[in-house]
Amino acid sequence: MTRAFAYLLGSLALLQGIHAIGQDTCVSFSSASNTFPVVNNKKASPILISPDEWPGVQIAASDFQADIERVTSVKPSLSNFTTPASSPAASKPPSGSPIIIGTLGKSSLINHIVNTTKLDVSSIEGKWENFMTRVVSNPLPGVASAYVIIGADKRGTIFALYDHSEQFGVSPWYWWADVPTTTHSDIFVANSGCSHGTPSVKYRGIFLNDEQPALQNWAAEKFTNGTGAQFTGSPFNHLFYTKLFELILRMKGNYLWPAMWGSAFGIDDPLNQPLADTYGVVMGTSHQEPMMRSTPNEFNIFGKGTWDYTTNADNINQYWLEGAERARPFESVYTIGMRGFGDLPLSETTNVALLEGVIQNQTQILQQVYNETDVSNIPQIWALYKEVEGYYDDGMRVPDYVTLLWTDDNWGNVRRFPTVSERNRTGGAGVYYHVDYVGDPRDYKWITSTQIEKVHQQMSLAIQYQADRLWILNVGDLKPYERETEFFLTYGWDAGKWTSSNVTSFLNQWAAREFDLSTSGADNVASIVANLTRFNARRKPELLNSTTYSLINYREAETVLNEWSTLLNASTQVYNSLSSAMQPAFFQLVHHPILASSNVAQMLVAAGQNNLRASQARLSTNQLADTVEQLFEKDFDFETQYHTMLNGKWDHMMDQTHLGYFYWQQPMTNSMPMISRVQTKKNALAGVMRIAPEGTLGAWPGDNPNQCAQGYGCPPPTVTLDNFSPIADRFIDVGAGGPTPFTFTVKSNSAWVKLSATQGSISPSNPEQRIFVSVPDWSKLKAGSNSAQITFTATAEGQPSLSVPVTFAATKNTPASGFKGFVEGTGVISIEAAHASRNSTVQGISWSELANLGRTLSAVTPLPLGDVAFDLGAGPTLEYDFFNFNNVQGNVTVIVHMTPALNSNTDQNPLAYGVQIDSQPAVKVVPIPSEVPGGLPNGWDTNDGWVANSIITTPTKFSVTPGAHTLKISMITPGVAIQKIVIDAGGLVPSYLGPPESISV
Template sequence: MRTTSAVSHSAIRPVSIVVEPSAFEGVTVVAAKVAADLERITGTAPAVVDAPRAAATPTVVLAATLGRSPLVDELVAAGRLDVADVAGRREVYAVTLVESPFADAPDVERALVVVGSDKRGTIYGLFSLSEQAGVSPLHYWGDVAPQARELVELGETTATREPSVKFRGLFINDEWPCFGTWTSQHFGGFTADMYDHVFELILRLKGNYLWPAMWTSSFALDGPGSLNEELADMYGIVVGASHHEPCLRASEEWDIVRGPDTPYGNEWNYLTNREGLLRYWEDGLKRSGRYEKIVMLGMRGERDSELLGEDAGLQANIDLLKDAITEQRRLVAQHAPGATEMLALYKEVEEYYYGSDTVPGLRGWEGLDGVTLMFCEDNFGFMRSLPATDAERRSAGMYYHFDYHGGPVSYEWMPSTSFERTHDQMSLAFDHGVRDVWVVNLGDLKFNEVPFAFFMAMAYDMDAYGNGTRTAAADFTASWLDATFPAAAPDVRATIGEVLHGYLRLNAMRRPEALNEHVYAAAHFQEADRMLARADAVDAANAAVVAALEALDDDGRTLLAYTSLVGLPARASLNLLRLHVNAAKNAHYARQAKPVANAYAGRVTEAVATDRAIGDEIRELAGGKWTGHEQEAHVGFTGWNEDGSRYPVRHVVEPMGHEPRLSVSRADAVPTYHRQYGRPMEVVVDDFCVAGETAVAIEIANDGVGSLAWTLEGGEDVPWLGVSARSGSAVAQDVVVLTCDRALLSATTQTVRLLVRVGAAQPHQVSTVAVVVSGRAVDTAGLPAGTFLPGRDGVVAIDAQHAAASTSVDGAAFVELPRGGRDGSAMRVLPTTAPAFEVGAPAPTLTYRFLAETTGEYDVDVWQVPTGVVVRGTSLRYTLGGAVVEAVAADVNAGEPGDARWARPVVENIRVTTSRTRFEAGVAELTLGALDPNLVVERIVVRPAGVVLPASALGPRESARVQA
């Protein structure tokens, strides 16, 4: 993965690692881990010794921390080592090659000196040697085995920069049933043996911070005893606690120690049990305050509920919090002096912080001076309020989510937050001054390893991965693939990237738990078929990777790593998508009374079986290493718990009659056409009268029994019309694709009548349906390049990045976010810190050009990534043709499931706002201006007033446009 350091081409082959007796214990332990890493490659572990003389070898690695290394002091004093770029800095390291380094160890010819500015710097430097050698930071969690070879060469690294964010790490949360079952079976609970693997992952990714699991565990007690805290301290891991666990005491501890006859009392109620709670918090600080900690302040109600309940007023809650925080800070100063103190502005605590027009909140209260304010996104990955004053920016954190248990729907199974969303929203937070703490809720951790690695890469180096690098996701992916799958050919690594981002983007379009058979339209815009095609494309790429990796001669190690990190999550996700989309097709065809519905019911049944089989595969992965992680509920959620969830209902159609029966329909519509007597019913295909339309699928189905022999007559001599099949024998359903060669169309409308005939054994059973096809050339002469052309019903659909023109103001301009939308790219204003623009004043704009067929009123739908307001009390607005449109009102309660104005867009991953405007016939221009910079636009749909789009999730494809 990309770093800010540089590795030289001069190298040594280390045969021993020197760690002086004065070194931190954590450095000694990590040196042994690095030795084990090298043993995985060469089969021989370098000796870890406490002095160069003990090495008795010509080459050594010296692991040292400034201020704790007499050897480094000697080298510096002798002018042999320059540490100026390391000294006095935070978590910095350099790796320097020194020839003939030690006077009292003449047999040591060279030393590769890893020197850190502090303990964590030295540890990062040591683990950087493992990465140089080819050991992945995900070697344990992702089952990544390094390539075996006889020799490992290690080189120099220039001094690294200080990390961009001070505290960087993860939250193990929602850990039952998966993580909890796994650690109970393999490690006997939430013990130090398990946390050793978590700490190592954090350090290998150059992090330093943890919120430990908290549903049924107490970090300070489960080590067993204090072993967890002691281990974290040894490694230099800063341990905090979740947003509702104050003063270093886990939520679960309260149930262990509470009681009417205890010093703490029995009520988690600060009004009625103030002294008991203060004693409880004080004892937690006495026990754990001696370690490097971030102490959470404040409190919520028991079990993460509201503090005083719904009936209590704002003032009462604020007064209670002020008193509790004041007392907590007094206890921290007494028992954990120097600790970082933090208040999480999560859920209703955010309301208490900002207050109201009549009730002053905690904001600006001197009792929070010096306290880190942890801001929180809306639980679905979108920022909701960010630091707006210098005081807030001085120490600010962010609680982000890759996993969430709550309303309107939970998502805890497979990764479903795209790299692009993480990049955009965490860059937004960083740009607004959130640079002290980043913690991400990883849920069970397993299967979220790669998104977490990207999150940590950003936190460590925003120069490389921040808003200044629009290709950050692609850059990270390329370097991660090279480092993780070196045995794979370059084209195979590229395909792995396609699988990784392919399944993630499909999951991000609609989180897996929120999928059901009603999401993607079974017919309209052929949406279901498009989604199935996308799933098939990713699945084919996955199969190609598996085949290539199976051919490698490495005992299946690369294949296992791929399966663990990418392949298995991809297959599981794609299967679940197919399950629901095929259920939609099953229900659609059942409503049409077509027995072909039964084939789709069978596909659903197969997907259910595959879903269960993948659970078995997770249980058996890597020899049972991850048993327990197969247990996450993920199908058909109807709320924030799995209560009431189910596999889709499957519909069975019993054919009518005793003979074949004809049923004809458009594949992108619901109505069916069939008649045995009288004038044939007509299927209208007028699509070819509008620009860009070149293909329409017609379904010829048998809704009876037996085999339906059909023929399609007419249009054989029409040069612009193609017909994929003229006859067939449909047991269930055949599909005929009508294609149009638009270059052969004339300017006048041409109509062709195609007859679908079925001849049965008896004349009275002959059925005929007419397919009436019309086509007309569209005259684009004289239209300016970039002009979009109307489709059916005069509708124009424009992807936001295809503006004909744009303007900037004082350096603020719309910039494309590649793959930053739900279904493609998006446009947002950069810099994100640009101020809101005044109505009527210049603002960044995008201008779109389209052909209006008639003069009149039009409805303009602006499809947006559902970002929220980041300045409390403001709205999210844009201008359209000069009129102001409010996309998000100031009173929208982001994160509150009861507010449908927020909940529906984040579940659907799109927000659509509509305004009406008038256009004259001819080439029309539509200008969108950003009044608030957090507007992120994905597409524009222009509809003649009164035209309603068929129900669908993704809407029409982009319209044709005049090319230059």
Template structure:
């Protein structure tokens, strides 16, 4: 039980991958009566196991304040003891198995499996033991850390300052508790674009190093607590390369971490740091410096690789084959210019590397991997011969979309297949290095797809500086261990469980809801991708303003919850929940006010121009202030130098937007700008009894002196949120319709705004189909010249040919998207109405015509195939829409636009011959297509970044919400 005054939080809960059998036996005490149970591990066991036992020793002390003894000889007499060991390496464990005291079924002989079980009278003189036994060294280590997590020590206790709740008595269930072997064999991270980590490490960990052994020890421990086993270490010029300090590979081996290297770092060589010194020692006969080009200097380069293979042969390593240019640049082949010539060179490189590894490392030189990244993928597809026992590592497009999946032949490879997947990225078209912003449902969808294609040998995740990716990385490691645990209907439950493990179960649902909304807003546009003029400030109730209102609402929820937490949890909550939301909000906010500043200039405003400039600069200052707080105040300044959206050496998040100011004029004047118009009132305010909208009217001052104004409606059923007053810059007034008073039919009305001797009429167009018609409507109803549909809100579906559509919650820009599954289904290229799985949407049109229909699909890729979906209205011919399949890596093209916006817009037309109800049909053509929204433009759709608000639907959207946004300039 918790000590007096302890925070009322429950101990951690474990992933489902750790299976616990029900037992009526009493729990095993680790600490009771002021004493801790001794912990035994044989020194003959692997050093990784012995070292991890010291962590369990420290974890028990973190929970109870009492440190158990760590023994290396079995006690002659003990009431309770913890016995830790690896099957085949620990005589004590092997004895328990031989006497059938320990159940190791589905553990012995498996990869990284473990069992934790209470055994009565396991040894002479010992009454009861908690036994932790692993199938291999990492299996034992994971069993140790499972116990740590069970008693309340989060894997993020150090890296995110998650507190450990104090308990006077510490127990664990009797078990047996088994962790079966993982879904993916090698699971790890790439520390990359690590300038902030380097700054922090040099400033706080190792003043004489730019990431050294002390920092890597912390990283190794975190990886093991997350059940990872693999690392590509930091590689850039501003950090020290991993093998510079020979303690690093030795430490990794002592921890049990497999160290590999990224796509430009063949045979564990870091070209950025190591090639030039090597080249200086191997000058040509004429004194020239050799270039890193295998077609020019094969012997020098081969010897360069051989030296590292020999140096690291004793460690458990992963060996990257192939070649790219120095510092992640394209392959240099001065003497090979055509694709076939380059393919031949790559084949020679791989053969040379294989000989080197066979001679220097031998049979231990595994796994070997080949990464067809960027231009190397083109060479691979053109005929590079990768030996069958080498693992193919398939990269995404750097933005979370897997570029290419293995075909049937590649799925049969002895070496298997893996992925290299980005949770953080520096490069084209834009970088995202600052915050964890990839939706977990998006990650799940892509990882599930690749796993279904038998990509299960190795998963590597680019986590940038590591510190901002806590949530996403935890999910990836959880999924890599037990891929079937999470499905399309419960990915969000991971957030509930994960947040509960960090902050207590009772707070899990609220934190999960907060994070889900944060991810949804980032799916509309990552905060690092924000720019001028992205979101509309004039359409759909001020699209940008309403989005910021959603940010403000979720931030308020986070801050309210954070204020309720005990003080011990405040730092972790700020790091994991509040700062990412607040930072994303402010990044968007400053660009919103900058856009309003630009618009105000066009509208001829006076004081408002400067007011919006002030607000933009204040938002930027606030963003800097919360980042400073993170670095200098949170956890006592522990993270000094780590959190920085604007590192100097790499592409930055959007900075301080420029703004315009106007000179003060001692004048005043009336101006009006209404929703749907950048200037003036040409586009009337549209109102429908189905959507029951609110529309804004900005009444503004063209000068700087106070202006008295008033507004009057032409009809009594037109309601105004403000009808007059005195202002300096602007007032936003909202116009609504009293639907109980307005007559049925179509009406034109006016709001007249008066001030400063001027009078301006605002036109209104009102359609009232009556409450009766509203209740009788089926499906989505056209209003305002468009129909907007959330794809997950279908009225019916038909599964065909073993394939179907399913809803993936938390995916896309709204609350969920639909995905065609299974991902391994064959494409449907003809006879769609008989063969293709189908979704049906009822739509009520008010008029006739041929109208554009736009399908918003998530921009998944398939560089060997197609990305197609099809639509039809009623029984009309089916139109196939073809999406982008190639990741070009360029700026400004279709692929770049798709990854920036998080969707691809595919457009066809449908013909409505008669007004009334129709059925819009969506067909799968290629599997794994995910669709977020569908919009039909019937003649009134304005240009905006987001799809318009969802149309009225009696079941899915019976009460459309059109609330006021964020505008705080009213006076």
């Protein structure tokens, strides 16, 4: 099949053919006067490489050869080539024009070409991971022209090769996600070639973590004969890691923290560490594993004494010395410092002076091992993770050449960025980030739940504030987070390509590349993926419960399920339209996460509705119980479908339990949410009919604590509606109170009331019917309050007639003539932050929309980023015109919904913004309180804290009379991202996502 499409990616050029994500293209699939043939008319240009080239480049060249064959079914020759200057037995000139690969300063072949042709390589010479390519005339005796691929260093060459492979049609995920290669009969490259400068982030890596039960069980099945490593039993041998090394390099990554729970990279397979270096992957160890040793696992095997530096320093130093000696031959980044055993803090008695002594001794170890007094050229990081950041806050310092690795809160919110005074350190700074986590307030490691828009919003701050020396991403088992992993590495490779205005287009490019889609098809899949991650990021699936989304207010739970249903239908349509070869990739990367996540959402909402109906004495309780049980079993069916596809290639990768959490740690098995049942043969005490109006947990007739405060002798129910309600009707459920069938009628005493039905029948097989009540013509109502009575009457054989009256209160409001803006409905003005009436610019900064970021629509943040801060009310300002008809004792409450964040500019310079109504004094809002050193602020924690809820809400009261007003939100500090504003005029009721957006006139 052939793919040729064009699309515009923000600031990127209009492209033809395949675009390597994050890299400008030089590849085409038809001949032109200014192109060089890689494959043309079933003939491939030969590939030449020098025998003295880096081994990793030779491996990549072999992959390059295989990739060309994957795309064209033509296999080019790959030959070692020596020049007369480098060997008396020089190779014969190839027939035709070759592709010549090599590293500047390493390859004698490339050195010869540069010297004899005077090729200008100054743009890459001596620069980290740069590359250039171009057609060169007369590069070798007897060769008229060649396409020369030159790297400034070994990874520069490796990245050049894999970049071309991606442009040819080979996804980095061709093996790890079974993405089919897009085939072409011919491949051409531009004579001017491709190039890439120094990456935005020097070290760009991933961290395999929390790898039990999924990744470890899978690797044991696929890469061992049932017996793991000698000391640890780990299955992560060189057969596993070489697959991973290739993937990392294809994504332009260069760094790895290996699997650590139950594993020890350096001893599990003696080939692990040398092969990492051979391939070109820089190795490190995690924040808790100093000096290139897998601690605690290796210390448990080889260490002497206890992990206590106050009493056992000599043995610990010897243990670290052996780790450094083992790592010395290979390219490594040393983690320094010390944490407790098993990712725990050190003893409370540990003091800064002791830890500084630890690092001094580690420095001496490096000096001894490398036989150098100055070890500043040996890459070292100090991970400021959890309590270690507290040591820094308390005054602990490390040598200037050590990289300070700032961390997020494990939930994607970076705790600190370098201040201005910290940005001149020679070691620079980096970020440790998570898309998977085990810990408080709850594990999340089952399925994708991170928005790339959130990653970009946080890591763009890292770029701005120069935390760009090293980025490491905790990817857990890797497989559920393929797309997010690639975005993280792609952004670190070339941050300048991705701005707030085009970052969402990453998904379009990704979808086009992975699934061989047209522009419109890629747009569709990008939208599907954006909603998948939005829905799961609202609240991690592991934290969802049966009442997360309101069952009674704003139709929230039903809206969420409708969204999932729409998303599932869209994904299913795409899946069914793909070829059988493409379906496994789409299933892994898109469809399975939607199937499984949608199923969990449906199950939990059904459980909530089940328990609600039980409290309302409704027979439909039992149908919902059956539904929950069916959905619970389907969860395993989706897991099985994943494990059995492709003859079980990914067996165990979905082993992770995720249902039935009762504390932070994963449950030992999936368990179904609690459900209730009512007796099928017994009628409710209050009669055969149950009436449950929208907006209440109560049901009539009879007693229910949700009908009124005392729970008995309560008046008939009332439902309310006004003409500016974003939900234009109300419903009333008519349900069975037991096994007795009945018919019912619905009548209103007012002609202006519209009923969706005036009669119906209820039975055990049809236990409820929903009646919608609305006002089709508000002009027929008087201004202000209007009231009607709706009577539900049930008739059942052998039973007395049963009637329930419901008051329908309709309020007709009218804003002032000529008003434009948002109008109060049901006592609330709800506004998506992007929908401002006006947006001012100050010093070139204004509020800009971050598309897709957040729980409902998007977010807004001040851009461009910088160190600029403003006094209260002086910064760029968003204005929202609104009209209210009500207040509460003369006040309204403005509730701002802000994207979770931390005071990453230090607590002394916290995130802040200003809120003002009309000309009243502006109020400075500081949503995040200060934290104890190494800790987290109040409000962050618990299952209902702002990190679990994925939102920070801050209320501010203003004295406001009914009428037209303007709400103003002004910038004080950068980094604030606001999603939604809710103005409570007395009608706000509880919900998870907040009220739907108000009507704007």
